[in-house]
Amino acid sequence: MRTKTGFVLKDVCGEKIVVAEGRENIDFTKIISMNDSAAYLWEKVQNMDFDVETLKTLLCDEYDVDEATALADSKTIANQWLEAGIIK
Template sequence: MQIKKGFFLHEIGKETIVMHDGSDNINFCNVISLNPTAAFLWRQIEGRAFTSEELIGLLTEHYEVDEDTARRDTEAFITSLRKAGLLAEE
């Protein structure tokens, strides 16, 4: 899976939001705000394919959390991206 093309992060003050580059006619009614952990993951995977196991590894290495916590957080992150229509899955 990977983040769909045309979406990128934008910093507004202390907030990190997902924006679209405007290349498609997208109804983007809701602003998607990412917490610092989700923004970290986004930056690590932006522009390339990734697996949930890779995200778990990134979280355990960067935040020193246990694998179960990282797995739950990874599942929540992927679910959020999927619900927002931001994932391209093969």
């Protein structure tokens, strides 16, 4: 997987969201809100190929979480990002 070009993480009024950059990409139905751990992962995987194992490792390295929970969360996040169309 890889993040799609043109999507950036912004902090808007204390909420972390991923938005499309550029006038042609304006579609306010495509704003993706992220919690702190999802935003952390988004920042870490920019410009690199990754999979759910990569996400799991990043979560385990940063947070006090067991591998099974981190893997389940990584699968959920990856699926949400795929459904939102912000990764390929």
